[in-house]
Amino acid sequence: MTPLLLPGNAPFVAAIGLMIAIGAxxxxxxxxxxSVTEHAGSMLVSHFGIDHSGAAADTGVVGQLLGWLHLGRVxxxxxxxxxxLGFAIVGLVLQSLLHALAGFMLPPPVAALIAAFGALPFVRQTGGLVGHYLPQNETSALSxxxxxxxxxxxxTGEASPGNPAEARLVDEYGQPHYxxxxxxxxxxxxxxxSTVLIVSRVSGSLYRAIANPRPDLL
Structure with a gap:
């Protein structure tokens, strides 16, 4: 059997397929x-308050991890x-080495867990490199x-008191925020x-708004 098709490599072959499917x-x-991912990325940045401007902010553990992985910058x-990609590389290399040197492979769940942790530094390093070459603007400084x-x-939906709806805000740089x-x-x-004017922040990504009083100007 081709080493790539061995059962121990199943999570990593699946990751490659998922990578292709997401791109498609x-x-x-x-x-x-x-853009599904642009929408999701904006929601995550807004919800966790990820800020790369250097301003102090309590983003929580998840927000700090996502910021460490350069979300909001990449x-x-x-x-x-x-x-x-990192998950697949780490997992396939790990399983291939074990198979070649020791004649066995780790159970897929164990190998997948190790590969997931190994992929995080890969994302951190390669994401930083990618972010260095991407055009940057000042939107990352928005709080x-x-x-x-x-x-x-x-x-999405209808907004009423106690029942918020999703809204899209486009900043002066043309970047959307949800x-x-x-x-x-x-x-x-x-x-x-409906177009609304945001008047206050409640918490996280939740805001209160009024009907836009000057639709002719905004």
Whole structure:
């Protein structure tokens, strides 16, 4: 049997297939003017308050890990591909060495766990290198407070008090940010497609807003 097709290598062969599938899905969504990973990346950056500007912020353990992996500086799609690539490389090399030198392979779950941890430094190093060559702008310096006073458009569902809807905010650099919006007025409702003015931040990615008072200017 070809070493690559041995049962111990199954998670890593699957990772290569998943990497190809993610790239294909992203390509298809881009044909419709959308980006699944860009959307998800913006949501994660906003939700965990990831900030690469050097300003002090309590992002929590998950936020610190994602920031350490350069999320917010490097597109999520690239980070996902780097993780799957690192996972596959570490796992295949580990299993191949064990098979060649000792005549056995680790059980797939054990090998996958080791490879996942091994992939993190790979993402950190290669992601930093990629980020060095990517064009950077000042959007990474935006904090949650910077969203107050800006307009956003409701893109999913209807926003009502206690029932936030997803909204899309595009900053002055053309970068989208996805937030959760609920009305500041307890009697208000914002339907999908409505443009609102953000007036305060509640917590995380949750904000309160009012109907855009000057749609002719914004």
């Amino acid at each position: 899905l992203e390509g298809i969504t881009l044909l419709f003017g959308l 597109p999520l799609l690239i980070l996902l591909i780097l993780f799957l 949650e407070a910077d969203f107050v006073g800006r307009t956003a458009q409701i893109v 937030l959760r919006i609920e009305p500041d007025d307890p009697e208000a409702r914002f339907a999908r497609g």
